[in-house]
Amino acid sequence: MKRWLSLLPVLLLTACTQMPLRGTGDLGVVIERATGRVAIVDTTAKSILARVEGLGDLSHASVVFSRDGRYAFVFGRDGGLTKVDLLLARIDKRVMQAGNSIGGAISQDGRLVVAQNYEPGGIKVFDAVTLELLSEVPTQSKVVGLADLPGQRFAYALFDKGEIWISDLSDPRVPKTQKFPAGMQPYDGLVTPNGRHYMAGLFGEDGIALLDTWRPELGTSKILEHYGKGQEKLPVFKMPHLRGWAVAGGKAYLPAIGRHEVLLVDTATWKEAGRVQVKGQPVFVMARPDGRQVWVNFAFPDNGWVQVIDTLSGQIVQTLQPGKAILHMEFSPRGEHVWLSARDDHMVSIYDTQTFKRLATLPADSPSGIFFTSRAARTGF
Numbered sequence: 001m002k003r004w005l006s007l008l009p010v011l012l013l014t015a016c017t018q019m020p021l022r023g024t025g026d027l028g029v030v031i032e033r034a035t036g037r038v039a040i041v042d043t044t045a046k047s048i049l050a051r052v053e054g055l056g057d058l059s060h061a062s063v064v065f066s067r068d069g070r071y072a073f074v075f076g077r078d079g080g081l082t083k084v085d086l087l088l089a090r091i092d093k094r095v096m097q098a099g100n101s102i103g104g105a106i107s108q109d110g111r112l113v114v115a116q117n118y119e120p121g122g123i124k125v126f127d128a129v130t131l132e133l134l135s136e137v138p139t140q141s142k143v144v145g146l147a148d149l150p151g152q153r154f155a156y157a158l159f160d161k162g163e164i165w166i167s168d169l170s171d172p173r174v175p176k177t178q179k180f181p182a183g184m185q186p187y188d189g190l191v192t193p194n195g196r197h198y199m200a201g202l203f204g205e206d207g208i209a210l211l212d213t214w215r216p217e218l219g220t221s222k223i224l225e226h227y228g229k230g231q232e233k234l235p236v237f238k239m240p241h242l243r244g245w246a247v248a249g250g251k252a253y254l255p256a257i258g259r260h261e262v263l264l265v266d267t268a269t270w271k272e273a274g275r276v277q278v279k280g281q282p283v284f285v286m287a288r289p290d291g292r293q294v295w296v297n298f299a300f301p302d303n304g305w306v307q308v309i310d311t312l313s314g315q316i317v318q319t320l321q322p323g324k325a326i327l328h329m330e331f332s333p334r335g336e337h338v339w340l341s342a343r344d345d346h347m348v349s350i351y352d353t354q355t356f357k358r359l360a361t362l363p364a365d366s367p368s369g370i371f372f373t374s375r376a377a378r379t380g381f
Contacts, residue, residue, distance in 0.1 A: 024069030027086050028330070028372035030341065030348055031074075032365040033058045038074060039364055040086055043332050043339075043372055046350050046360045050089035056080040061369055062103040064381070066128060067110035069373035073128075075104040081115055083131060086373070093131045097124050105148040108379075112172055114154055116146035123156060125172050134172045139165070145189025145200055147380045149213055155198040157186035157209075164189075164200055164211055164220060180220045182209040191380040192247055192267070199223075203257065210270060223270045224254070224263060248291030249311045255282035255296075262296060262309065274314060279305050284328065287311075288353055289335040297326045297340075306340065308356070318356045322349045327367070333374035341367035 026045070029038040037053045055061075057078035064073050071092060072084045079098035082091055100119035106112065106128065113126045122138040123146065141160035149155055152170045157163070162184055168176040184204025191198050191213070200209040207225040212218060246253040251273055252265040262285055264274040280302025287294050294309040303325050308318040323342025330339045337359065340349045348362045348370065375381035 022087060024086060024373050025333070026373075027069065028370065029063055029072050029074075029084070029086070030339075030362075030364050030367050031058050031061045031063070031369040031371075033061065033343070033368045034366035036076075037365075038063075038072070038084060039362075039367075040084075040089055041348075041362070043337070046337075046362070048362055048364075052084050052089055052091060054091060054094075055082045055084075058368070060102050063369065063371040063375075064104060064106040064113070065371075065373050065376040066106070067376055069376045071128075072371070072373075073104065073106065073113050075101055075115055077102065079117070079119075081113070081126065081131065095126070095131050095133075097126070097133070102144070103146060105146045105154060107148055107152050107154075107169065108150055109152065110376075112152070112169055114146060114148075114169070116143040116156055118142045123154070123167065125169055125175065127172075135169075135175055137165070137167050137175050137177055144187055147189060147191040147198065148195075149191060149198070150195045150379065153213070155189065155191060155211070155213065157182055157189045157200040159185055159187060162186065162204075164198065164209060166198075166211075166213065166216060178216060180211055180216070182220060183207060183222065192252075193379060195379040197267075199252075201254075201257070208254065208265075221270070223265060224272060246285050246287035246294045248287040248294065251311070253285045253287065253294045253309070253311075255285050257281075262294070264314070276309055276314060276316065278307055278316070279319065286329055286331070288331055288338075289333065293317075293335075293353060295329055295338060297329060300325075303327075320351070320356060322351070322358070323347060328369045330370035330372055333372065339370050341370055343367060 026042050028041050036055050039048045040050045056076045060077040062075050074082045079101045081097050082094040085092045098117040101117045104115040113128045115124045124136045125134045141158035144157050146156040153168050155166050164180045164182045166178045183202040186200035187203040189200040198211045207222045209220050211220045254263045262276040266273040280298030282296045296307045306320045310317045322340045324344035327343050328341045343366050350360045
């Protein structure tokens, strides 16, 4: 017994050497879409810590995080839902839950993970610990724009039916769903940072469907109905991703479909408050955490560029060319840095958001989405 006790400090030191103690607030993942894996990154050290293989088709992948930031839930295009342990750098659990899936969300209390599906449509509700299927809501339509709301609720849009649904999962085995008209072909959606307003972008017509989730009995309204009136749309090379829509300084900054514009909306009145002419068709329009800047990337053929809008002046203050095919952006938790994925250069570039200087690059195999654990504390992310 004495011999084992004398070895205990050595064993503990060896264990710590092999697996250093680490918090999760610095962590994140980069999707390496060509290889079906994720790179686990340290946002402070600007480094790659490990890679996790075997996540399937990640050509259109998204990620949400557990409340403690330890686990990343990765939704793959092939319908795979993978729970990745960021501290142990391994797959914790994985289920094939659909034939074609493009995203998901996690509940306010972190106990439920919900997947939105193209094929066979509908949403599926899983236990966040075990990935046990608890229930599903069939829709007979592709589901897009799934976002968590306060009170164990989830809002999402039905592309084929032109509707917005809100499902209350207070009892996750017995969902209760409300249905609202949206418009022609809602293609994505987001919820405002306070969780009150859900917006669905419309592909089949100009405008945004708006629903006040505090007062859903009032139904939906339409904003920006005529932003392209009398002007021919350009061919749409890539659909905007609305989860990146920016809400900052009392305004929402929204990508205009088929136009080289970012639209500004006053969030008090939901009236148009201006437009910013940009270099190409915007895809992601993302606010720095403090709201002072909005960063914009673009669809092909302008997808090697990024522009920065100063929200105080409403002007573009910087135009960058960080690499080939900039697919996604993610800010460090307090916004001093931004990470940009350059798919065709096989790298991630990290920029200082004050000086606009490149600080570092990291190798990555066809990187796309970048997701940091700071999302765990934000509604709608």
